[in-house]
Amino acid sequence: MVTNRKKTRVSKLDLMLLRMISRSKGQFAAVLTIIILGIAIYTSLNMTSVNMNHTVETYYRENRFADLTLQTAAVPAQELKALQRMAGVEKAMGRTSVDVPVITDNLDERVRLRLITDREEADDLSKSTLLEGKKLSGTGKEILIIEQFANARNLKIGDELKLQISGVQRTLEVCGIVANPEYIYLMENSQAVMPDEEHFGVGYVSEQFGQEAAGLPGSYNEILIRYEANVDEEGLIKKLEDQLDVYGVKQTIKQKDQFSNAIIGQELTQLDSMANSIPILFLLVAGLILMMMLSRLVKRDRIKIGVLKAIGYRDRQILFHYVKYALAAGVSGGLGGSLLGMLMAGGMTRMYLGYFHIPLLRIEFYYSYLVYAIILSSAFCAFSGLIGAKGVMKIAPADAMRAEAPKTGKRILLERYPFLWKRLSFSNKLITKNIFRNKKRTVFVLAGVTVTYAMMLFTTSMPGVIDQMMNEHFKEFQRMDYNINFAAPVPKAAVRDMEALIDAEIIEGKLEYPFELSNGNKKQAVSVIGISSDTMFFTFHDVKGREIELPERGMLISQNLSRLLGVGVGDLVRVKSYLPNRQDVYLPIKGIIKQTLGMNAYMDLETMGQQLLEKNVINGVYADSQDPDINKKLLPASNIASIMSIADIRAVYDKYMTMMVLSIGSMVVFSGVLGFCIVYNATVVSLGEREMELSSLRVLGFGKREVFFMILKENNMIAILGIIFGIPVGILMSEYSSAAFSTKLYSIDMSPNGEAMIMAAVYTAVFVILAQLATYRKIQRLDFLQALKNRES
Template structure:
């Protein structure tokens, strides 16, 4: 058996005697390291999984949407230098016919040539692949699961006014729909109401009326190709085929959502643990500083016996090092276990049919090294006073601290009216600056994190509310399969009960400014539309201009344009010249990235006069979906109420992660206050002993400490409010993406809730110290002079 040297024996007993504080510091390290390991490993596993899934299923590099691409064009595209493979397909959004006729379920029908596509291959989960003929379909798994559709079931779809029955022969997963979203405005997956279905090319082209042609082209490249040049070459080849949109892999909806999620995991895995390690480091510094001060005599004796200052210093640093190594190890283990669970959860959520979860042991080593370094440095800073202690000094009683008046004493009227115990509290707050600042910073951090967490629901609410209630005001957004003359609006009024209706154009274009490009949908609406309420960045309302264009804030940022600049609208339509339009305003838009024009001007300048691609409707008609089911040119009917209902469900999912955040923040606050209180009690044993001699009860002494902490806590919360707001503002820019813009202003309720949680955890920490305080023999402290 390895025999410990006596300094180490002392060290382990020191840990045992201060186990509450040791555990408090350890917990913070464990939380920090487990967050680091779990998030990092999950992110790496997910990235590897997604990448290998993409590689195995030939996920394309480019997605092209066009009006019509003849079959022969595909062969021509394959010959372009740098192109590896090309697949053409027809894709059409059609309604699924369900028993509840008023339910609108959109199914994206995609054709596939042969048993297996060359690009964007599906993985068969159940059943078999479709044959070349017959009305057979493969359904994407998320949708099939959500609606309880099984292999051999029959589904009915309405294609251009004709109802078809399709045999579901297989359930698949596909790399294009890992994150199953209908479009960028959807914000979250809604697998109940949107699905993807694969049918044979023969059936699809026949049903869609697009025989011998496609409306989507998928392209993969060889390695090391200049993507932009290649895209230009492809566009030139498809110049006459009415390209609507070219989407690079990085911008593909599902891929960009996953990428965004993984980036957030990465950034959280690097920022949150550092915060926890910093707090733990500071805590260890305080603890060791206090220990060295208390052990002054012991340190002197050890030096008198012949131990070097560095041996003694290392004795204390080892305390921190042990916290770091154990914390790093436990944190990594817990992190690994969590990473396994989290990756599985992600894989299930995203429906990626793989894979093995790998444990990267390098992360454990890295986490342990990181935590050990943090703790060692903190230990060194905390116990550096050891080097200043000489044995002779240690033998002499320490010179008493020079007492100074505190700031509060200058306000004599206030000071005179304070009771003795309140005066002591005030003096302690002002004199123990380090401890006061430590608790203060702890409370500020805790409150800031709590505020961030409690603000999330209201931020999401605000975002949804801003977009679907304040910004857009329609009940239904109905899109047509093909653009038609605006007179079709009349026909709509015959089909459904309409309170109010406006025509719309929604059409994709590429906007450019210098070398900045962005493909977005330009929305054409009435000049005096009732369905949109545009506001400029400063909040001033703005109308749709007769000439010119309005850009959403994120679009203007992406293109680097200001109000008054001109942007080039590149038309994908054959024979159309590019158009330059003046930016008449930059508007706030919480969800999505769009540009807006007056509908007449848009038709005239960019498409054709007097056409519409759909309508916005306000209606109390509860059977809109049912009534439009058989309308041959209606592609999708989006109900704002349904979207909001999906969001409500999503918020329930969010509650779990919010619970974790509250717990983590609470642990931070709890440990800081617990440790600082114990340190304070230990430091002031003599002072409290004197109070005991004067007749103070233990409870009275405890409440003095509690009141001291509470004053700091209230101050911390007050300072935490603006700091939390700043944190939210920073986060709103960090979390905003091309798809959504957060405006994170905390509500009063979020502030109150954050305050309640903070106070709860901090009071719990103080209650935990009560037992410790109760156990202390203050009177013994007056007698003792042990090393």
């Protein structure tokens, strides 16, 4: 009998729980929405991250992605045997790489192809995956094309590619389409900013053809190394560089610094960071709303709780009854959010496929995250339920039969200033009093609007920040129209030859060469750029925005390079040359400059030639030119390695802005839903607590619309304060993001501008107003006469 009575009691409490959820279904749905969004973000980002990490690791392992790449001048094939015998080297492989122009029907179009030799042996490093077609036959008349370039230019098997090699036109037939782990993210170099798959590609050719194209018969200009297990990487690199020093080591690139791998590594790190931070914010907000709702429900159910205690229910049973309300939201939100997250993970993984070309990329569902998500949301909600419903423990059965004594009224701060107080209307006095007397609700709505605005500000700042980053780099920092690189150094007098070839307003010679800069045990390989002291193309500013001149001696370095090396103005850095028989040079840092894209050091052209290379030589030029035929004129020149057009870079950037707009739109919706749910729940709770007050206003002659506008005005005042407080919070969030998202490749200043602040305020206001309109029906349905009846009758 006792057991049956206990079962009956439990079932009655559960029935009461269902009725409680039904009576507050609007608020319950709002909390549920926040939990579902938070858990969906948690599940989707984590599953996408795991999918991407596992796929990249598998791809690298199966294609034997090289641990180290050494770019050299010319290494004889027989030298590989000595490298292979070194302790710590599992595999040493040589190959030849050279960039050549592609001849198209549009002679004004600049298209570059990087030819890389491919032996297609089973133990090769950084092997390609054949996606379509067949392997190279060895005739020297075929080429394998990287997938991104083939798709962008609509190349098919059997198509012909015309290449300009050392002034001679060569035609190759496309025999296959491939993917390669070195070019998951296809970019020509670090100065390219974004992929331009239509104008830069990679092709794999036979070893004989590639060496002839590069002018290196029987030699290699790239050495790939795979390590043995537990190798001392730094020690092995030192031995390899010493061994190859006589041949001229231009650059040493570790796997983690390899350009494509560094890009995807940064993306996955940011993905993990968002997966662990954004969901917690959503769950915290849901928890706070549940605390407020349950606290109000306990006060409303005061008599019911007293009756339950009087008939024998224990405090813990009743407390758990209210905690189950929160748990119902946690479990159902966790389940719904994890299922939605799984669907989102598939879409996000496919979206990443659009950026990173990995043929092994596949979508796997990790059902363990479903369990993790339910546990996470349930834990947050249960804890919030315990705190929100703890008032149950203080209610005694005898006291519960009487109405709760009203709180003693106090004067608010504004009443102490009669000059202001007397000028407020009756309704405005009520609004002001309610704002100050319901401090918890006011602070909750204020915090909610503040967080919503801060997230909106962060989101709306992104387009302007990136646009400013591009403008600052290409309009203020470096202002040339073309960056032209030579295949080999030439005398400075070659600038006059360029003036004869193309119509240009300004042409300046440059030196750009990779060196290793080090300070103690900190070192970084960067391009040191030598320019004229009176250059018209560069304007240098320090981190405080003050203009500084290019020094005659020493060097200027970018801010992110300064952080990596741990050096400041006046410090000496060691400059290690990759050229053979060159001694290390110590140079002073004369200034730290702000550079948004890339990481470089800058020197006077004459000084750089004397101290690091050779006197009176250049290996490229910068040019301002409106000549529409510049590509056509330079195409036959055998010593032109590449022509980079700033206008082309901007065009690629504009194309990628479309994807950013979609991403920003989703962030605005997420932020808006957060603000909507906070304001909606706080308003509904306020309506329940103020039924007597609002009913009295109706008796005094106030209409339902007037009551609604009073509440609307009250929330709007709090929202305005929330937006004001949200400005510094959003700026702090942006400053934190500036440090978090800045990398070796770019430095982001997330400081929001005035337009972003206005747009964030507009978006926040829209969602706040929508939340209040959703409560209008609640006001219309309130039974004011019933609320005026004596609760104890």
